[in-house]
Amino acid sequence: MMNTRKTFLAAGQNSRRKYIDAKHLRTCSITNGGKKSSPTGRAPDLGTLNKWFGALQQIQRRSAAASGYFEQAVRQICDPGGLEAGRIYLREHGRWNLLAATDDFSYSHVGKERPFLDTLLEERQLCFHPNSLDRNLLKRGTSVVIAPLLDKGGEIIGALWGERRVHTGNRRLGIRQLEARWLQLLSETVSAALIRLEEERRHANTRLLLEQVFPNEVARQLTTHRDLLAGREREVTLLFADLKGSTKVFEQLKPEAAYELMSELMEELTTAAMQEAGVLIDYFGDGLAVMWNAPTDQTEHALAACRAALGMQQAMKQVNERWREKLTFPLRLGIGIHSGPALVGNSGSRQRIKYGPRGQTVVLASRLESATRMLDAGILVSGETVKQLPFWVGLRRLCTIRIPNISEPVTVHELCAPDESDMPADEVAFVRRYETALQLFEQGDHGEACCQLAALEEDPLSERYSVRFLSEHVTAALRPGPRRRHNDKRRDQLSDPAILFELK
Structure with missing residues (x-):
């Protein structure tokens, strides 16, 4: 006898059970008190098989997240499956929980089903309990087949339960082999749906996290094209923004109020950047850094950065209006914008990944933000960024500066208005x-x-x-x-x- 075949010991001494593994249908004879049981009936005809596979196609086309999915699946155990009762169980935190059922438990209770479900955990494959089970567990003449629901790693996360009962109009005393196989196919279909559902939830959570950093379109592409995060050189436009005179804020406000103000400010700045499809690089001190044209192409990335900067300045006016009774001075924001090549990818470490740019372009953008204090300007834009802007943007050429450790001089403009007109x-x-x-x-x-x-x-x-x-x-x-x-x-x-x- 092959090792894959097993015999279950029934609770009663004169009962036996059938076993069907995942690869072969193997049965042992069914006896009750030394008498051979009644036949289970002829095999399903072609019409019945067509109904079975048609029902499988219907359930395969649905998502496990769809309303009524599990109710539809459990009904298929009975129609077209031909059994009298069907149930779906999920195992959570070490307990079996009923998810859907076709009956009202007039023949059995959850407590009495648990030994059979626990046997499924031990055997880890389709379990076939034929007729004449111990009457203390299930009603005499009840036949049961149980198929496991598996997760992506092959662990049992639930079960499909099917019953055949002896009653008037139904003289079959057991479950046919093909009926057991049908339940197994149905369980595999439901397992696949649950795996897809878990993947969908995982992707949704991942996308939610990405959308907290990236615009929606970029987050969508990152979920399908993971290579976008690989380090590569790209032309980018960077924006650095920082609150001027933040020390005075902490001197004038209590810590709780100062924290509330900074949180509100960061929320406003982030919103302005995200509205222009900017990619948030990082928060630092009392400011933030934003990037455009990475990881995906943005044809007007320089213009988008300028619009975001103007949006931030407008948001500052609103913040000042809300806090004018608590602050004796208006808050001011310094913003620097520069365009140029940068190596974009994981700018953090293997232990803590941070997507962002590296290179001289980053240094220049940061220096321009610092220069707003000396030039007494709100938004400074480099000449490289201005080259990519439409002619109608309102700008004032301030001067040309030399920055230590930067070989070439930098032409600096002040951004005055989105349109000079x-x-x-x-x-x-x-x-x-x-x-x-x-x-x-x-x-x-x-x-x-x-x-x-x-x-x-x-x-x-x-x-x-x-x-x-x-x-x-x-x-x-x-x-x-x-x-x-x-x-x-x-x-x-x-x-x-x-x-x-x-x-x-």
Whole structure:
């Protein structure tokens, strides 16, 4: 006798049970008190088989998450399966729980079914209990077949239970082999549906986590194209934003209120970035960093970053309005935007993965954010980013600066408006006058530049568009060498139009 065949000992001494393994149907003779049992009837005909497989196709097309899925599956045990009762059990936290049933338990109770279900756990494959079971467990003449429900790892997570009972109009005393096989096929179908459901839940949880960092479309692509997270060089636009003067906030507010304010601020900044399909890189200190054009292509990534920056500044006005009774000064935000190549991928470690960029582009974007304090500007945009912007974006070219450890000078612009046509005419004229003075300074005509800047400083719009930084440098350029501004001491020559920045 093959090792795969097993015989179950019945609770009664004169009873035997059949066993059917997953590969072969094997039965032993059925006896009751030394008498051969009645036949179980002829095999199912072709019409019955067609109904069985048609029902399988119907249940295979449905999701386990669909309403009424398990009720439909358990009904198929009886119709077209031909058994009198069907149940579906799930095993959770070491207990069997009834999920769906076709009967009202007039023939058995959950407690009496447990020994058979526990036997399934031990045998780990289809169990076939034919007629004439111990009357103390199930009603005399009841036949039972139990098929396991398996998870992705092959562990038993539930069971399908089918019964045939002797009653008027049904003279079969047992369950036929093909009927047992039918229940097994049905259990495999339900198992596959449960596995799909678990995978769907896992993917949904993964996507939910991704959507907390990535825009919806990027999160969707990441769930299907995991190679997008691999390190690769890409053209990106980066935005760094930080709260100016945050120390004063913590000095003026109690810790709980300061924490509440910072949480509200981060929520507003994050929303502004996500609305423009930005990818959140990280939170740091009292600010955040956002990236565009990675991991997926974004054709207008520079423009999207600028729109996000303007959205952040607008959100700051709303935050200030809500907190004006608790703060004696308005909150101000410094934002730096730069476009360039970066190596994008896991910028963290193997123990703690963090998706983000690395390289000089990151350094420049961060330095531009720091420069907002010295230039007294809200949003600074590099020349590389400006090259990718439409001509109609409202910008003011502030100056060209040299940053320590960066070989090439950086042209810096102030972002004024999403569209220059939205700016008042007097503001546009003020910006043009400033840019003329800047050009004079870069050409070495410091005297005329100084005169024009002095006139601009008298204009009330200088409160909105600061000219102080350039004016101080022009004035310093007119003085003798030793009296020049400390920031200019390492310029290669006085006529160098690029201003050396000493950022801390």
